[in-house]
Amino acid sequence: MRYPKLFEHIAALTPLPASEWLKAEVLAREQALDKRALFLRPGDPADRFGLVLQGVFRAVRVSARGEESIKAFRAEGELIGAYAEMLQGQPSMTSIEALEPGRVLAFQARDLQALEAGHPCWAQLARRVAEQHYILKERREQEFLDLSAEERLERFWQEHPHLHGRVPQRDVAAYLGITEVALSRIVSRRRKRAE
Amino acid sequence: MRYPKLFEHIAALTPLPASEWLKAEVLAREQALDKRALFLRPGDPADRFGLVLQGVFRAVRVSARGEESIKAFRAEGELIGAYAEMLQGQPSMTSIEALEPGRVLAFQARDLQALEAGHPCWAQLARRVAEQHYILKERREQEFLDLSAEERLERFWQEHPHLHGRVPQRDVAAYLGITEVALSRIVSRRRKRAE
DNA sequence: ACCTGGGCTTAACCCAGGTTAAGGCGGCCT
DNA sequence: AGGCCGCCTTAACCTGGGTTAAGCCCAGGT
Numbered sequence: 543m544r545y546p547k548l549f550e551h552i553a554a555l556t557p558l559p560a561s562e563w564l565k566a567e568v569l570a571r572e573q574a575l576d577k578r579a580l581f582l583r584p585g586d587p588a589d590r591f592g593l594v595l596q597g598v599f600r601a602v603r604v605s606a607r608g609e610e611s612i613k614a615f616r617a618e619g620e621l622i623g624a625y626a627e628m629l630q631g632q633p634s635m636t637s638i639e640a641l642e643p644g645r646v647l648a649f650q651a652r653d654l655q656a657l658e659a660g661h662p663c664w665a666q667l668a669r670r671v672a673e674q675h676y677i678l679k680e681r682r683e684q685e686f687l688d689l690s691a692e693e694r695l696e697r698f699w700q701e702h703p704h705l706h707g708r709v710p711q712r713d714v715a716a717y718l719g720i721t722e723v724a725l726s727r728i729v730s731r732r733r734k735r736a737e
Numbered sequence: 738m739r740y741p742k743l744f745e746h747i748a749a750l751t752p753l754p755a756s757e758w759l760k761a762e763v764l765a766r767e768q769a770l771d772k773r774a775l776f777l778r779p780g781d782p783a784d785r786f787g788l789v790l791q792g793v794f795r796a797v798r799v800s801a802r803g804e805e806s807i808k809a810f811r812a813e814g815e816l817i818g819a820y821a822e823m824l825q826g827q828p829s830m831t832s833i834e835a836l837e838p839g840r841v842l843a844f845q846a847r848d849l850q851a852l853e854a855g856h857p858c859w860a861q862l863a864r865r866v867a868e869q870h871y872i873l874k875e876r877r878e879q880e881f882l883d884l885s886a887e888e889r890l891e892r893f894w895q896e897h898p899h900l901h902g903r904v905p906q907r908d909v910a911a912y913l914g915i916t917e918v919a920l921s922r923i924v925s926r927r928r929k930r931a932e
Numbered sequence: 933a934c935c936t937g938g939g940c941t942t943a944a945c946c947c948a949g950g951t952t953a954a955g956g957c958g959g960c961c962t
Numbered sequence: 963a964g965g966c967c968g969c970c971t972t973a974a975c976c977t978g979g980g981t982t983a984a985g986c987c988c989a990g991g992t
Contacts, residue, residue, distance in 0.1 A: 603879060611882035613875070626875045629868050665860065672867035673824050679874035680808070680821045684798060686881040687806035687914045691979075710939065719882045724979050726941055886949075906970070919949050921971055 543567065545647065548593055551619045555670045562661050569653040575640040581622055581648075582638040588631075589651045591623025597644020598708045602637050602716075612717040615641075615705055622646065625675060641709055691720045692728050738762065740842065743788055746814045750865045757856050764848040770835040776817055776843075777833040783826075784846045786818025792839020793903045797832050797911075807912040809873075810836075810900055817841065820870060836904055886915045887923050 543549060549563045573592070575581060581592060584604060599622050601613040613636065616622045624634035628651055658664040685694050695718060699706070715725035738744060744758045768787070770776060776787060779799060794817050796808040808831065811817045819829035823846055853859040880889050890913060894901070910920035 603882070605883045609883070611879070613878065613882075626872050629872060662857070662860075665857075665864065669860065669864040669867060672864060672871055676867055676871045676874060677821050677824060679871060679878055682878055683808065683874055683881075684806070686878070687798070687808075688800045688804065712939070720978095721980060722940075723942090723981080727979080730941075905968090915948095916950060917970075918951080918972090922949080925971075 545595075548595070548619065548647065552593075552667070555674070556663065556666045558663050558667060559661070562657065562663055565657060565660070566649070566654070569657075570647045570649050573646050573648045575644050575646065577640055577643050579640050580637055581640070581646060582624055582634050582636065584633075584635055584637050586624075586634045588624035588627035588634040590648055591621055591625070591628070591651065592646035592648045594618050594620050594622060595645040595647055597646075598641045598705065599644065599646075600639055600641055600709070600713055602639060603635060604637070610716055611719065612713055615702065615709055615713075615717070617704060617708070621671070641713070686719070691718055691724065692732070694718050695725070695728060740790075743790070743814065743842065747788075747862070750869070751858065751861045753858050753862065754856070757852065757858055760852060760855070761844070761849070764852075765842045765844050768841050768843045770839050770841065772835055772838050774835050775832055776835070776841060777819055777829050777831065779828075779830055779832050781819075781829045783819035783822035783829040785843055786816060786820070786823070786846065787841035787843045789813050789815050789817060790840040790842055792841075793836045793900065794839065794841075795834055795836055795904070795908055797834060798830060799832070805911055806914065807908055810897065810904055810908075810912070812899060812903075816866070836908070881914070886913055886919065887927070889913050890920070890923060 543560065543564060544567055549558070549560065552558060553563075570593075572595070573581075575597070581599065582588070582590070594616055596618060599616045601616070601622065601624075602610050603613055604610050622638050624636040624638070627634050627636065654664065654668075658668070685697060689697065695714070698714065698718065711725060711729075712722040715722040718725065738755065738759060739762055744753070744755065747753060748758075765788075767790070768776070770792070776794065777783070777785075789811055791813060794811045796811070796817065796819075797805050798808055799805050817833050819831040819833070822829050822831065849859065849863075853863070880892060884892065890909070893909065893913065906920060906924075907917040910917040913920065915923075
């Protein structure tokens with residue numbers, strides 16, 4: 543087994559026999575990405591995804607007007623990919639970019655589909671993943687509905703302490719749905735109040 | 738089969754043998770709800786869900802400050818329930834309320850779990866449901882990140898034309914994440930521009 | 933040592949949406 | 963009929979965040 547830590551992490555979601563994990567490992571390809579390099583770019587077929595071995599990634603959507611908003615940050619052990627587009631068989635509208643030099647374990651979606659035929663644990667895992675993703679998005683929805691930008695910022699650091707110092711402030715702003723100028727204001731407001 | 742239309746609707750998501758649907762039907766209980774009646778209230782165990790037979794429902798989250806925001810509207814053929822809480826085994830933080838006199842087909846979550854042991858179609862259905870829910874929430878997230886309130890309103894009516902005339906404006910506002918005053922302003926602004 | 937560029941901050945001004953409060957309008961009850 | 967209630971509108975004022983633009987700081991490259 544080449545990636546025992548990753549196996550642990552994933553098997554925590556659902557019972558996953560080591561033998562099945564080994565079958566997946568041989569289908570995977572390790573990929574190194576420089577800082578700023580894209581794992582996926584808009585227009586690419588959304589037929590692959592990756593597990594982050596090293597680094598922090600951001601999933602970005604570029605709007606029609608050219609503004610970019612950030613759907614998620616992903617660090618070690620987490621999944622990267624254009625999940626919604628994959629489910630719908632559409633090309634990616636998301637780009638996934640390394641914020642630091644990183645490494646991912648890349649899979650072809652069709653390879654995993656093939657494994658599903660061999661053992662029910664993979665379908666079960668796919669379900670768990672969908673459910674977890676749903677829970678996170680619903681939490682985010684609630685934050686947009688109920689919280690001000692300042693409160694969302696506070697939550698963000700509570701929920702993502704491991705990203706501290708690893709993601710530029712402008713990207714945090716794009717995640718919160720505000721501009722970097724507004725975020726800078728909020729931060730300095732808080733700084734003053736803290737004195 | 739008591740609910741052939743519902744069966745069609747659900748079988749469209751994933752192949753579902755009629756024999757399995759019949760097993761589910763006998764576990765279900767039809768429930769009538771008056772206007773304003775609650776299918777689920779905050780604090781209830783999130784161990785049941787329903788299929789809407791008739792009526793429009795809203796899923797409401799009441800914040801700590803007492804403001805209510807609306808997570809979703811659900812009409813005929815759609816699912817109601819505190820889905821995220823159910824997945825996490827938590828009590829409901831959502832209340833689900835009939836906007837009109839309505840009827841739902843109610844299931845116990847544990848009954849459906851029992852069916853899963855008997856046939857793989859149920860696990861497959863659960864996965865599809867999770868994936869569909871995810872896709873919807875991601876779409877909503879994108880709307881909050883990229884669109885103004887006015888643009889979100891326009892999208893809302895594009896995506897939910899069947900709700901026209903069935904949901905009060907204040908609830909649309911609570912769905913968009915703005916106040917009813919702001920929504921009224923937007924509507925009259927648009928009215929003027931249209932002349 | 934100097935320049936450059938990337939990322940952050942600050943300031944000035946504007947506008948969308950929040951807040952509060954005062955009606956308006958129609959349906960429903962007695 | 964009259965009165966009440968639920969829902970929507972309008973207005974006045976306030977505030978948070980957007981926009982634009984200038985400047986700062988520092989790491990890296992020459």
